[in-house]
Amino acid sequence: MIQKLKGTYDVYGDISKKHDYVKKLFQAVCESYNYSYIETPLIERSELYHRGVGETTDIVTKETYDFVDRGNRKNTIRPEATAGVARAIIEDKLYNILPLKLWYIGSMFRYERPQKGRYRELRQMGIESYGSNDPIMDAEVISLGVNFLKELGLRDVKVVLNSIGSMQTREKYKKALINHFKSDIDNFCDDCKNRLDKNPLRILDCKIDCNNKLVKNAPSILDYLNEEEKDHFDKVKKYLDSLDIDYEVDDTLVRGLDYYTNTVFEYVTKTNEFGSIGGGGRYNDLLKSLDGPDIPAIGFAFGLDRIISEIESNEIKLNLNDELDCYILTISENENGYALNLAQKLRMCGYKIDLDLSNKNMKSKFKEADRYKAKQIIIIGEEEASSNELTIRDNLTKEERKVAIDDIIDYFDVNL
Numbered sequence: 001m002i003q004k005l006k007g008t009y010d011v012y013g014d015i016s017k018k019h020d021y022v023k024k025l026f027q028a029v030c031e032s033y034n035y036s037y038i039e040t041p042l043i044e045r046s047e048l049y050h051r052g053v054g055e056t057t058d059i060v061t062k063e064t065y066d067f068v069d070r071g072n073r074k075n076t077i078r079p080e081a082t083a084g085v086a087r088a089i090i091e092d093k094l095y096n097i098l099p100l101k102l103w104y105i106g107s108m109f110r111y112e113r114p115q116k117g118r119y120r121e122l123r124q125m126g127i128e129s130y131g132s133n134d135p136i137m138d139a140e141v142i143s144l145g146v147n148f149l150k151e152l153g154l155r156d157v158k159v160v161l162n163s164i165g166s167m168q169t170r171e172k173y174k175k176a177l178i179n180h181f182k183s184d185i186d187n188f189c190d191d192c193k194n195r196l197d198k199n200p201l202r203i204l205d206c207k208i209d210c211n212n213k214l215v216k217n218a219p220s221i222l223d224y225l226n227e228e229e230k231d232h233f234d235k236v237k238k239y240l241d242s243l244d245i246d247y248e249v250d251d252t253l254v255r256g257l258d259y260y261t262n263t264v265f266e267y268v269t270k271t272n273e274f275g276s277i278g279g280g281g282r283y284n285d286l287l288k289s290l291d292g293p294d295i296p297a298i299g300f301a302f303g304l305d306r307i308i309s310e311i312e313s314n315e316i317k318l319n320l321n322d323e324l325d326c327y328i329l330t331i332s333e334n335e336n337g338y339a340l341n342l343a344q345k346l347r348m349c350g351y352k353i354d355l356d357l358s359n360k361n362m363k364s365k366f367k368e369a370d371r372y373k374a375k376q377i378i379i380i381g382e383e384e385a386s387s388n389e390l391t392i393r394d395n396l397t398k399e400e401r402k403v404a405i406d407d408i409i410d411y412f413d414v415n416l
């Protein structure tokens with residue numbers, strides 16, 4: 001038997017209803033902030049991620065699904081969406097009309113070690129906001145995520161916030177970190193040994209060495225910010241305060257992607273069972289680094305799979321709206337044609353209808369109606385079909401009554 005790949009899963013039944021609910025809610029919240037939808041290809045040139053996400057990031061060094069196509073070109077199945085959206089913005093000159101507020105949803109692929117909350121096919125929903133370097137935009141972007149989580153019913157969530165300054169600031173800070181760690185680097189994990197020269201900021205969020213004393217008393221990036229960067233960060237905090245957003249500054253938050261500048265943030269639940277449920281930041285230099293214009297930007301991505309896990313572990317009841325308005329069943333095969341036409345008519349009026357064609361006994365047919373959570377059941381026998389007077393059973397009260405076919409819509413208007 002051929003089995004699914006490690007780190008992937010099939011979406012159907014109850015889980016697909018939950019996915020659908022979360023996606024629709026995210027879309028509604030994005031639209032309420034005036035974001036419009038963008039979809040970019042699942043495959044891009046590998047170079048996009050090397051230059052965009054960064055050569056030394058875990059994603060690019062260890063996790064991308066790369067392949068050479070039949071034309072001998074190096075391609076990568078997207079590990080994240082920001083670089084692809086940036087490529088589209090440059091290629092189609094979408095930056096001609098700013099601001100540009102875009103949202104997306106889709107699968108990303110990373111060759112990670114699969115475990116609970118960590119998949120190789122991960123689904124992300126996110127936003128990309130181009131054209132403003134105003135700290136108000138940082139606060140607005142962060143607030144969109146907070147509002148979405150609140151509407152979902154995930155209340156025990158906080159925003160972890162930091163500023164990692166500009167490239168220049170980070171270069172100075174990197175030197176300070178190298179000095180700080182270098183004498184004791186032999187006591188760190190192999191990844192951190194490699195990170196020391198290439199990307200020492202990542203030592204700060206290493207899962208293995210997080211309790212090392214040197215990590216705990218490392219110099220703080222916040223002491224290296226210049227006046228403008230400090231002012232930006234202070235204003236972001238002030239706006240978040242004014243929006244009553246629960247945040248906590250963590251100067252070790254660096255995020256795993258190279259393109260970030262200034263504000264970075266993550267959404268974490270208080271139990272933090274599966275890792276962060278979302279994260280993002282500013283990437284003012286991203287377009288430039290891909291040969292595009294100099295336009296500031298900020299965005300974030302939520303992990304849909306992790307959000308679903310959080311919903312399940314917090315036993316949050318979603319209003320899945322998965323009931324059927326009406327299940328139509330027939331007493332004999334002779335009435336199936338009549339039922340088909342009635343179903344068609346009711347669906348055209350916007351009702352969610354299914355009809356039974358199973359030829360099973362009546363008891364099983366009623367059981368099916370329960371399985372579909374039907375609110376009403378229409379029962380059609382020979383007499384009903386010839387008189388156009390239908391028997392309707394309210395599936396909650398089990399009350400039955402006769403309704404003329406022409407009055408069904410009125411009946412539904414009142415009873416559904």
Ligand code: AMP
Nearest residue numbers: 117118119122276277278279301303306
């Ligand atoms: P990133 O694109 O790495 O900044 O991640 C943004 C969000 O995507 C994280 O906060 C997670 O919720 C989610 N995420 C990242 N990697 C994975 C993964 N391997 N499996 C499931 N969710 C993930």
